[in-house]
Amino acid sequence: MSDTPAPTAPIHAPAGVGMLRGARTFPEAARQALGDPQLRHNLGHATATIREKRANVVAEVADWAELRNAGEAIKSATMATLDEQLIRLEHQVTAAGGVVHWASDADSANEIVARLVRETGSREVVKVKSMATQEIGLNDALAQAGIDAYETDLAELIVQLGGDLPSHILVPAIHRNRAEIRNLFLRAIPDIDPGLTDDPRALAAAARRHLRQRFLAAKVAVSGANFAVAETGTLCVVESEGNGRMCLTLPDTLITVMGIEKVVPSWRDLEVFLQLLPRSSTGERMNPYTSLWTGAHRGDGPRAVHLVLLDNGRTSVLADQVGRDALNCIRCSACLNVCPVYQRTGGHAYGSVYPGPIGAILSPQLTGIEHNASLPYASTLCGACYDVCPVKIDIPSILVHLRAQDVEVKRARRDVPTPESVAMAAAAWTMTDDRRWSRAQRSSRLARLVGRRRDKARGLIRSLPGPLAAWTVARDAPRPPAQTFREWWARERSSDGQRR
């Protein structure tokens, strides 16, 4: 049959499951976020704090540039040999007593995990914070299978108790401040001390008491993995609170769900990433706890150890020679914290578990550009994300690449001419001819007449007339100058090119 895809054809993450697609476009969702002063205050405070911490601990590393180069090369080399690395990883994990499962998409991964949990006889799991399981909507899928999943990371707990959505890769509850968290705990945690204050220390202690019995009784845990070493079969989880250690140590059964791009070839590669990740992520020289395990360890920790290797659109990202660098991401979230767009809109506006600059290039590629068409435009292309990226992902270039793809898709669907393509064609016609360009510049001075007097004094136009109004819905336009640069140049210079 002609419409059956070849088995090697790229597949995208399926719709209707997981958290990669928002219900609204970015501009629609962002407008609401921008109207929430509390959210903007929380985000501004938190991102400023983490930016400063990161800058301090990165500055003290003399070989930061060399570490970034190594990190970038290790990731690119991994992607170029990904099939080989996964086979080695599978072999080593199996040899160490683990069981490896392969999942082409979110539905398949969810089925595998639900089946593994059912086979233990348990009806509940404790979870370590994991982007991959958020991406595939594992908690919902387990709930449908009659299994309760309990998030144990403090921020994930805050999100889960509030029936909320994560808004940051590292700190999913970054949009909540301490007073809001206190109110949530008082409402949602049974038997909580009604005298609970909003001191972060007290809130952390309340979470410790709330989860203690759950850890001690847990039979099954679900985790993600920051890295998996193909050479040795070693899995690695990087964390702070100790909830990860609880989940990785106490239960009988451990199920790890990991995107296929998280594999690294050799043990030695961790010496690079365990320097790059904590400093970029929490702004610490090292995070409090890093756990490394290789299969099942006799007499220490879980006896049944599973690894689910997840594709869910990653191979279609890999097939794009420009876009594939998005797979190099180690989920540090430094790009979120420096992004002028993320700092103002927060993570929910991106409609995906992956927000910010990295989300703007990853989500559309995982789902197919037509399902997240507005995300590549959710950027000013300022390049701050590229500067801080520990594995040097050129996010601005990939954003531009995806914008071109979006235009191509729309052109193929005959949605063109779009207002942009008409405007670009008109600009090209005007700017390729000297006389046309001079005339256009003179006439643009008419725009000085537009707008209110107070805004004019500040050099701004709040709303342009006619079809141009679309441009000023979300931004102000600068008031054109009274004199163009070309006019100033012509007046400043005499005919022999000397200054007057």
Place this chain on the structure above:
Amino acid sequence: MTAREATLARIRAAIGDAPSVPAIPRDYRVRGDLEAGAAASLFAQRAAEYRAAVHHTGLDGVPALIATILASAGDTRAVVPTGLPADWLAEVPSSVLVYTDDGGMTTEDLDAVDVVVTGCAVAIAETGTVVLDGAPDQGRRVITLLPDHHICVVSVDRIVATVPEGLHRLDPTRPLTMISGPSATSDIELTRVEGVHGPRNLDVIIATAG
């Protein structure tokens, strides 16, 4: 076609026949340029910055120091791994109940214990990190997780300067836990708070030979 075969086929189709594989430039620092004594003092400083309580003593001073730390914390129940040097607990008063975990203690038993005393496999100076690898003087992972207080004895010859040196000394097939200060969270307004699920108090004893 199984999901495994299908995924591998998609990967091969995506990367093509002759993907270029970049060489890995490893011109970053692997060895620190610190002398042994300087590495120990850097480790002490960095561990303290992450709110570990750091103590210095000669190896023969370890028993007295452990007894002092237990007394000032008010710990009355301790657990140790089977391979902890016996003399380290020689000065602990008999009022402190000491369990030796041979793998038989339940999580409930361990949850009722105040303090755990261990050695360590490696310590990394630049990051203030101790690494446990489940050797007999460190025990299985759970014993350093459930008690609220961890006393870790770091022999000076276990201290290296850099992360690459630390990983080089470790056996990846062992269960490894890297610990940098007591458990902490930055989940509320990105303000670091020590003490969530893991031990809330970490004492590090740096022991010099002789």
